[in-house]
Amino acid sequence: MNYKIVLRMQGRILVITAAAMTPSLLVSFLYNDGVQIPFILSIAIVLSVGVAFTLCFRHKDNVMRPREGFIIVALSWALLSLFGALPAFISGVIPNYIDALFENTAGFSTTGATILSTIENVPESIVFWRTFTQWLGGMGVLILTLAILPAGDRGAQNLMWAELPGPSSERIVPRVRKSVLILYSIYVALTLVQAVMLLFGGMDLYEALIHALSTAGTGGFSSRDLNIGAFSSDYVEYVVGVFMLLFAINYSLYYAIIARRFARLRKSTELRVFFMIIIVSTALVALNLMMNDYYDSVETTVRHSVFHVISMSSSTGYSTVDYNLWPEFSRIVLMILMSVGACAGSTGGGLKVIRVTILFKSAVRELKKIIHPRSVSIVHIDGQPVQEKTITGILHYFIVYVLIMIVAILFVSLDNMGTETTITSVIAMISNLGPGFGAVGPRLNYAGYSYLSKIVLSVTMLVGRLEIYPILMLVMPSSWKRT
Numbered sequence: 192m193n194y195k196i197v198l199r200m201q202g203r204i205l206v207i208t209a210a211a212m213t214p215s216l217l218v219s220f221l222y223n224d225g226v227q228i229p230f231i232l233s234i235a236i237v238l239s240v241g242v243a244f245t246l247c248f249r250h251k252d253n254v255m256r257p258r259e260g261f262i263i264v265a266l267s268w269a270l271l272s273l274f275g276a277l278p279a280f281i282s283g284v285i286p287n288y289i290d291a292l293f294e295n296t297a298g299f300s301t302t303g304a305t306i307l308s309t310i311e312n313v314p315e316s317i318v319f320w321r322t323f324t325q326w327l328g329g330m331g332v333l334i335l336t337l338a339i340l341p342a343g344d345r346g347a348q349n350l351m352w353a354e355l356p357g358p359s360s361e362r363i364v365p366r367v368r369k370s371v372l373i374l375y376s377i378y379v380a381l382t383l384v385q386a387v388m389l390l391f392g393g394m395d396l397y398e399a400l401i402h403a404l405s406t407a408g409t410g411g412f413s414s415r416d417l418n419i420g421a422f423s424s425d426y427v428e429y430v431v432g433v434f435m436l437l438f439a440i441n442y443s444l445y446y447a448i449i450a451r452r453f454a455r456l457r458k459s460t461e462l463r464v465f466f467m468i469i470i471v472s473t474a475l476v477a478l479n480l481m482m483n484d485y486y487d488s489v490e491t492t493v494r495h496s497v498f499h500v501i502s503m504s505s506s507t508g509y510s511t512v513d514y515n516l517w518p519e520f521s522r523i524v525l526m527i528l529m530s531v532g533a534c535a536g537s538t539g540g541g542l543k544v545i546r547v548t549i550l551f552k553s554a555v556r557e558l559k560k561i562i563h564p565r566s567v568s569i570v571h572i573d574g575q576p577v578q579e580k581t582i583t584g585i586l587h588y589f590i591v592y593v594l595i596m597i598v599a600i601l602f603v604s605l606d607n608m609g610t611e612t613t614i615t616s617v618i619a620m621i622s623n624l625g626p627g628f629g630a631v632g633p634r635l636n637y638a639g640y641s642y643l644s645k646i647v648l649s650v651t652m653l654v655g656r657l658e659i660y661p662i663l664m665l666v667m668p669s670s671w672k673r674t
Contacts, residue, residue, distance in 0.1 A: 192670070193259050196259060198248040199249065200267065201263070202242065202244025202246075204241070205237050205238070205240055205244065208241070208271060209234045212230060212233060212320065216230040218315055218319045219314070222314070222315040224316055224317075229282035233274075233277035236277060237277070240274070258670060261661045265653075265665035266665060268661075269665070272300075273292065275298065276288065276291040276295035278320055279291045279294060279295065284313055284314065285306070289642045290645070294306055294321065295324065296649040297625065298328065298410065299327065299328040300623055300655065301329050301540065302619070302656075303325070303405075303412055303623075304619065304636075304652070305412075306638040306645070307638075308636060308638060310414060311416055315397065318401065319400075322401045322412045322414075323404055325405050325412055326404035328656065329538035330378050330408075374446075377442055377446065381437060381438065382403050382407040385403040385434045387399075389402055392426045401414045402414075405509075406434050406438060408438075409533065409623075410508070417634075419431055419511050429494075432498045438505060439505035440462065441461065441462070443455075458574050460545075461534050461548060461573075464547075465504070465533070468504060469501060469504060472504070472528055473493070473496050473497045475521075476517075476524055476525070477497075479517075479520045495511055498511055503528035504539075505537075505539045506624045508624045514632070515632035515635075522628060526615060526628070530542060531544060532622055540622045541622040542592065546585050549570060550585060553582050553586070556569075556570055570582060591659055591663075592621070595654055596618070599620070599621070600614055603644045603648065605643070606639075608630050611629040612629030612630040615628040616637070620651040623655045623656055650662070
């Protein structure tokens with residue numbers, strides 16, 4: 192283990208984190224919300240630690256192996272959660288540090304869970320910071336670091352591989368840093384387009400930015416207690432719904448459109464399955480709501496159905512109504528969607544559509560082998576055969592994923608919050624969604640949980656965001672042995 196490169200990278204990331212707090216400080220001055228000093232102190236603390244790490248851990252050996260890449264990613268996200276909680280804690284907005292840690296981890300991991308009973312009384316700069324953390328966490332802070340600071344292409348690939356969601360990290364061009372710059376350019380462009388469209392919908396600049404940043408990171412934090420439903424605007428619902436969908440799609444497909452490689456879109460199995468899931472789920476939920484006479488018109492029923500289906504599938508967690516009150520069938524459909532999640536290579540969470548697709552095709556293949564033992568069947572994705580080691584890796588990932596969920600559920604169940612609340616809160620955390628069902632529904636929060644449960648759920652958020660293995664490597668003693 193190259194300890195010095197690991198710690199030096201932590202220093203660089205903390206320096207960038209301190210710089211990322213600056214826009215929130217400017218918002219504090221602009222609105223004169225009284226949080227200027229807490230932000231200045233937070234920036235000073237984070238910057239001091241970052242500079243100290245950067246200067247003290249210089250080393251000639253700059254080789255970054257996959258192991259260092261995974262440890263750097265896991266450790267940096269832990270530090271981001273710890274240090275990013277300072278503004279809310281120092282300002283007294285969230286006076287308990289564990290609560291502030293939970294809130295900030297929900298931000299950076301794009302989970303969208305909260306312990307706040309109301310957001311509308313929170314200073315504007317704190318609201319902006321918690322939303323900006325979701326935007327940073329959506330694409331990944333390490334990815335931002337690669338875009339700003341030079342790194343060896345091999346080391347950069349290891350960081351990109353460890354942080355980007357999905358079974359593999361796809362280079363859209365040969366050079367990793369150029370790939371990162373292209374990804375961030377697409378990310379920024381889509382965010383700005385959504386902000387402008389929300390301005391046309393009657394939002395002021397502040398709220399347009401808040402909701403564009405949160406949608407881009409598929410995080411779901413809002414400046415309103417009633418979330419998107421507070422605006423009572425069909426236009427806003429449609430805009431947010433469309434962009435939740437766009438941010439849940441693999442970003443490499445956008446580059447394929449720019450590069451006029453339209454065959455890449457036609458061949459994308461994951462994209463076809465994702466849209467099929469959205470269409471079928473919307474139809475099922477809408478029919479269920481109509482059968483139970485929940486809304487006055489077909490348009491209203493379909494609009495609420497498609498919005499929440501996309502919100503769950505993209506792991507954004509936005510809501511226009513309290514789906515906690517919907518029929519059991521509709522809630523079960525939404526629960527399944529939050530588990531499946533979005534596309535790999537997007538800012539969305541969950542298992543990822545590509546993994547579920549490969550698992551399903553692999554299961555069908557095994558059934559065919561039972562019926563026809565001598566037959567040879569190959570799993571295909573995008574018209575190409577999937578290697579057996581990839582299928583095995585996804586199966587192992589799924590097993591570990593379920594085991595971690597079981598362990599987290601056991602810990603959280605100690606609070607006796609009810610079976611539905613306990614199970615869906617853990618699913619919502621590991622899927623990076625935020626709101627669940629029962630006592631943690633879209634109009635409620637996680638304040639009722641004990642400090643132990645909040646810590647467990649915070650770790651579960653990071654496990655879901657980093658897709659298990661970096662966090663597991665962080666706690667494995669063998670990962671820290673010197674080579």
